[in-house]
Amino acid sequence: MAARRAIRDGYGEALLLLGERDRNVVVLDADLAESTRSGVFAKAFPDRFFNVGIAEQNMVNIAVGLSLCGKTVFASTFAIFASGRCWEQLRNSLAAMRANVKIVASHGGITVGPDGLSHQCVEDIAIVRAIPYFTVIVPCDCLEARRAVLAAAEMRGPVYIRTGRPKTDQITSEETPFLVGRAVRLREGRDVAIVACGLLVGGALEAARALAAEGVEAAVIDMHTIKPIDEEAVVEAARGCGAIVTAEEHSVIGGLGSAVAEVVSRHCPVPVEMVGVRDRFGQSGEPDDLMVRYGLTPGDIRAAARRAAGRKRA
Amino acid sequence: MKGTVAASGADLTDASLQALRARCGAVRRDIVSMIARAGSGHPGGSLSVTDLLATLYFTRLGHRPDNPRWPDRDRVVVSKGHAAPALYAILAECGYFPRAELMTLRRYGSILQGHPDMTRTPGVEASTGSLGQGISIAVGMALAGRLDGRSYRVYAFLGDGELQEGQVWEAAMAGAHYRLDNLCAIIDFNGLQIDGRIQDVMNPEPIPAKWAAFGWAVREIDGHDHRQIVAAYDWAAREKGRPAAVIARTVKGRGVSFMECRADWHGVAPSADEAARALRDLGEG
Numbered sequence: 001m002a003a004r005r006a007i008r009d010g011y012g013e014a015l016l017l018l019g020e021r022d023r024n025v026v027v028l029d030a031d032l033a034e035s036t037r038s039g040v041f042a043k044a045f046p047d048r049f050f051n052v053g054i055a056e057q058n059m060v061n062i063a064v065g066l067s068l069c070g071k072t073v074f075a076s077t078f079a080i081f082a083s084g085r086c087w088e089q090l091r092n093s094l095a096a097m098r099a100n101v102k103i104v105a106s107h108g109g110i111t112v113g114p115d116g117l118s119h120q121c122v123e124d125i126a127i128v129r130a131i132p133y134f135t136v137i138v139p140c141d142c143l144e145a146r147r148a149v150l151a152a153a154e155m156r157g158p159v160y161i162r163t164g165r166p167k168t169d170q171i172t173s174e175e176t177p178f179l180v181g182r183a184v185r186l187r188e189g190r191d192v193a194i195v196a197c198g199l200l201v202g203g204a205l206e207a208a209r210a211l212a213a214e215g216v217e218a219a220v221i222d223m224h225t226i227k228p229i230d231e232e233a234v235v236e237a238a239r240g241c242g243a244i245v246t247a248e249e250h251s252v253i254g255g256l257g258s259a260v261a262e263v264v265s266r267h268c269p270v271p272v273e274m275v276g277v278r279d280r281f282g283q284s285g286e287p288d289d290l291m292v293r294y295g296l297t298p299g300d301i302r303a304a305a306r307r308a309a310g311r312k313r314a
Numbered sequence: 315m316k317g318t319v320a321a322s323g324a325d326l327t328d329a330s331l332q333a334l335r336a337r338c339g340a341v342r343r344d345i346v347s348m349i350a351r352a353g354s355g356h357p358g359g360s361l362s363v364t365d366l367l368a369t370l371y372f373t374r375l376g377h378r379p380d381n382p383r384w385p386d387r388d389r390v391v392v393s394k395g396h397a398a399p400a401l402y403a404i405l406a407e408c409g410y411f412p413r414a415e416l417m418t419l420r421r422y423g424s425i426l427q428g429h430p431d432m433t434r435t436p437g438v439e440a441s442t443g444s445l446g447q448g449i450s451i452a453v454g455m456a457l458a459g460r461l462d463g464r465s466y467r468v469y470a471f472l473g474d475g476e477l478q479e480g481q482v483w484e485a486a487m488a489g490a491h492y493r494l495d496n497l498c499a500i501i502d503f504n505g506l507q508i509d510g511r512i513q514d515v516m517n518p519e520p521i522p523a524k525w526a527a528f529g530w531a532v533r534e535i536d537g538h539d540h541r542q543i544v545a546a547y548d549w550a551a552r553e554k555g556r557p558a559a560v561i562a563r564t565v566k567g568r569g570v571s572f573m574e575c576r577a578d579w580h581g582v583a584p585s586a587d588e589a590a591r592a593l594r595d596l597g598e599g
Contacts, residue, residue: 026461050457050492058450058484065454068432068440069462070385092444093451097432 005170007198008106008163010145012037015074018153019045025153026066028075030056036076036106036163056081060089060103067099072153078112079105079162083124087131095133095158102152103128108138108162109249110277110294111199111287120282126254128160129227135159135180136227138248138256140201141171144224147178155180162198164249166287169202171222181225183233189217192309193237194301196247197223197256200275204247207301218245218305229259231267238268243308245273247301252276271311273304326373326544334540337407338368342569343596344403344416350589352420355428358579359473360400362504362537362564367392369543370469370500371404379409382436388466389455391440393448394473394502395429396581401438402426410437446479448472449499453488456497456557467551470499475507477518483528489557490529497557498550499530502537504566506577525559537562570595 018025019041031054033039042049052059056077063073076082082105083090094101110120129136137152137159139145145163152159176184186201187208196204201222208218219241221233237244244264246257257274264272277294291297326334341364349355367390371377376388392401399419406413411425418424425434429443439455442448452470459466476482489497501521509515518524526532531553535542543562550558566580567573570592573584584592 026458048461052484052488053491055481055484055488057447057481058453058488061447061450061481061485062454062457062488065391065440065451065456066458067454068451069389069455069458071458071461088444089447093441093447096441 004167005142006165006167007139007142007145008037008165010139010142011104011106011149011163012040014146014149015041016044017150019048022072022153024070024072026050026071026073028052028059028063028073030054030059030077030081032077036104038074038076056085057089060086061093063101064093064097064099067101068097073101074104075101076104076106078119078121079108079124080119080121083121083128083160087127090128090134091131095131098133098157100156102159102161104149104161104163106163107165109164109199110282110290111164111166111249113287113290114284116284117281122249122251122277122282123254124162125226125248125250125256126258129259133158134227135225137161137180137225138197139163139224140198140222141168143170144172144178148224151178151180164199166199168199171202171205181228181230183230184222184224185219185233186222187218187220189219190241191217192243192245192305193219193221193241194245194247194305195221195223195234195237195256195260197226199249200247200296200301203296203298203301206298207305210298210302211305216305216309223256226256226259229263231263234260234263235267238264238270243271243312245275245301245304245308247275249296250276252278271308273308275301275304326541331540334369334372337372338365339596341368341400341403341407343593344406345399346570346584346589346592346596348399348403348416348419349583350586351417352583354420354583355399356396356581357573357584358506358566358576359394359502359504360397361568361570361573362566363394363397363471363502364400364568365538365540366500366502366543366562367400367471368404369540370547371408373544374547376466379437382410386464386466389439389452389468391442391448391452391455391468391470392430393442393452393470394445394476395442395448397471398428398430401430402435405435405437408437411435445473445476446481449482449485452497453485453494456489456494457492459496466496468497470497472499472501474501474503474505474512474518474521475515477501477521478516486525486528486530493555494557495554498547499557499559501559501561502564503561504564506566506575506580508577508580510577522561525561530557530559532559532561534561534563537564538568
């Protein structure tokens with residue numbers, strides 16, 4: 001297995017490629033360049049990097065201004081500030097003008113760890129996907145993050161990419177297809193489908209392996225693009241397996257689970273169990289311990305899969 | 315006259331000054347008629363900013379109404395987006411779209427939304443309406459101009475009440491930090507906001523000292539004196555190494571006797587009778 005790397009590292013790697021490839025790429029950060037990994041670009045292309053200081057709202061609108069003059073702009077800070085503090089700027093300026101700005105928000109979820117509630121964002125997918133014209137991507141490993149950033153650069157218009165702080169196993173490979181809006185089926189199974197994003201894709205695979213030992217065959221789907229969601233993949237999973245588990249490092253209100261349920265309820269109603277943060281804030285703690293306490297472990301996914309499969313038979 | 319910087323507006327003859335005043339009068343009449351027809355809108359701040367905005371478009375702005383995407387054009391961001399009627403009347407006067415469109419203001423399907431929408435209106439550079447954001451957008455445009463080695467200038471029009479938005483000062487800090495001498499902020503200092511006098515609601519004074527403290531070159535003018543306005547734009551263009559802020563003393567509702575200096579005319583449309591009286595105040599043109 002390849003070395004464990006952080007999802008956010010994929011951002012820095014992609015920015016280096018983009019910086020060499022395209023003079024029009026400009027990167028902004030708000031005093032977190034080392035943490036978000038935009039600092040990699042800053043060192044290589046200092047004339048096209050702007051650290052706007054601790055002023056995230058200003059950063060978003062400066063990014064919009066640059067984009068209106070033809071720049072492809074990447075702007076980074078922690079997910080809580082990028083989505084929460086800047087929500088109205090994302091809506092009224094960035095999306096309203098279909099600005100060619102990519103928000104790459106690091107430190108999504110509770111695995112930020114010891115920094116606690118103020119820095120742990122479990123609401124960003126919900127609030128950003130509610131904004132028209134936004135594409136929302138949550139990569140599951142470093143490689144997928146790199147490919148998501150490169151793909152976003154090729155798209156016109158607003159994109160929100162959420163990266164994470166902890167190191168993860170490499171789940172995807174160069175051979176794994178990556179298309180924005182197209183889910184990746186990582187594992188086949190007929191009994192239940194686990195649809196996951198971000199950090200919990202790895203957990204879903206681990207859960208599926210444990211379920212197989214119990215005789216339950218779970219499909220695992222990497223739903224890296226939350227919006228526009230791959231409706232076809234969701235419907236296929238619902239029809240093929242008859243029960244779905246969603247798994248995300250995000251609130252169960254409004255995130256991947258909700259997006260999947262929106263599709264399922266419209267096209268193919270089947271039981272859906274959601275693994276995610278249950279309408280509560282995070283708190284300080286070690287990331288692995290927080291995952292246990294907030295019910296986001298492979299064991300939690302496995303239990304949800306059993307529940308979903310059980311409801312199917314009932 | 316792109317690229318030429320006149321000496322403090324001295325190129326303005328008495329005749330051209332008179333013509334400029336007449337065009338501003340026509341813009342004001344359009345503003346009143348549009349808002350009356352729409353049945354809602356913001357006459358007070360549209361009339362206070364008219365001379366500042368119109369003088370820029372009519373005398374100093376480098377732009378091509380027949381080619382709104384011309385890369386070297388100067389950029390105008392109306393950060394106080396509720397002055398949309400003034401911007402629309404001026405854009406129509408410049409020929410960006412037919413004047414007949416003015417009477418569709420705020421109607422369903424109109425190219426003229428209640429607040430500026432660049433995706434719908436030719437000539438509008440940035441969608442605004444939520445205060446405090448336009449000035450940051452202007453900072454981004456000015457940075458892009460420098461990165462691309464283009465000589466265009468960027469103008470941001472702000473209200474005085476808008477200065478209560480914290481983001482304005484984030485942008486002010488950035489403009490000075492990046493030494494954006496291609497950026498000019500114009501403050502429409504009419505002293506009133508929706509809920510009353512700015513110093514009663516939340517005092518942003520001393521406004522010139524604040525901009526100076528943030529590192530901007532500052533000039534105070536009478537925002538209805540066309541010669542002073544032109545001179546201020548020329549002064550701003552000569553400023554090197556820092557952005558320029560023009561603090562323009564204005565009268566809210568300027569030109570309409572019963573609207574002048576009245577906060578209650580911030581966001582209320584005149585009735586048909588009131589519009590007729592307003593148009594009489596503004597002269598028949």
